[in-house]
C-alpha cells in the first residue's frame with residue numbers, strides 16, 4: 221500500500237511535557253515519524269507520496285470555526301505577550317464554572333483545551349494542517365479505489381474534539397477523514413481506534429450519529445488517561461445509540477484479551493457494513509511503551525493487521541500514538557504488512 225507523508229510534521233516539536241509531576245522531554249516528537257517512514261522504506265511497503273492540500277473546508281466540517289481561528293492565531297498572540305517558550309494552558313472550567321471564551325491568550329488556551337498535553341509552538345498550525353492533509357490524501361486514495369492506504373499523520377488527532385485540543389492532538393485527522401468520506405459518496409464509515417488511550421475526541425464528535433460508527437479499544441478510564449470518557453456504557457445517544465462501542469481494558473492486558481476485544485469489534489463492524497474503515501492506528505499498546513500499561517508484543521501487530529484485513533473493506537490507516545520510539549516503526553508497519561499478507 222502507499223504511504224502519505226509530509227516533512228512538515230517537523231514544524232511541531234514540543235520542548236517539554238508535564239508528566240510524573242515534572243517537566244520532561246516530550247514523548248510526542250518528530251523522530252517518531254522518521255522511524256516509521258524508514259521502516260516503510262525498509263520493508264518496501266510501497267510508494268511514499270506527498271499530501272495534497274485540501275484547504276480549510278474539510279476541517280470546518282468537524283471543528284468549530286472559533287477553534288480553528290484560535291489554532292491559527294494562538295502562537296502570534298502568545299508571542300506578542302513576550303514569550304517564546306511553548307504556549308500551554310493552566311486552568312480549566314470544571315463543575316459550576318463559566319465556559320466563556322476569554323479575550324486574552326492564556327484564557328483562550330484554557331478554553332480550547334482539556335489538558336496541558338497539547339503545547340502550541342511557532343509551527344503547530346502548519347504542522348497540524350499538513351497532518352490533516354496527509355490523512356485526507358490517504359483517504360481519497362481509498363475512496364478512488366485503493367484497497368488501503370497509510371496516512372503517516374503527525375501530530376496525532378484522536379483526543380481532539382470539535383473545539384478543544386489535548387493529549388498531543390489538535391485536529392482530529394480520523395474524524396476529518398470519516399466526514400470527508402461521508403461528503404464524497406460513502407453512506408457509512410467505521411472508525412476503529414486501536415490506540416492505547418480512549419479516542420475521546422472522535423467519540424464525542426460522532427456520538428449522536430448513526431452514519432459513523434466508532435469503536436475504541438483502550439485502557440480503562442478508571443485507571444488511565446483521558447479518565448473522563450471511554451466507559452463501556454457509552455453506547456451513543458439519540459440517533460447514534462448503538463453506534464459507539466467501547467472496550468476498556470485494565471492495566472496489564474496482553475494480546476489474548478485485547479485480541480478478543482478486536483475480534484468482537486470486527487464483528488460489530490461487519491454487522492454495520494461500512495463502505496470504508498478508518499483505523500486510528502496507535503501502537504502505544506506495546507509492552508515497552510514508556511507511558512502505557514498494555515503488553516502487546518511486536519508480532520501481535522502483524523495479527524492485528526490480518527484481522528482488520530479479514531473485514532474485506534477498503535481501509536485507511538491513520539497514525540495516532542506510540543512512544544517506544546525504537547520499535548515504533550516495526551510495530552506500526554507490522555500492522556500494515558499483516559494487513560497485506
Ligand code: SP5
Nearest residue numbers: 337376387388417445511540541
Ligand atoms: C495520541 C496519544 O497517544 N496521546 C496520549 C496522551 C497521553 N497524555 C497523558 C499521559 C499520562 C501518562 N501517565 C503515565 C505516567 C508514566 N510514568
Ligand code: ZN
Nearest residue numbers: 415416417541
Ligand atoms: Zn495513545
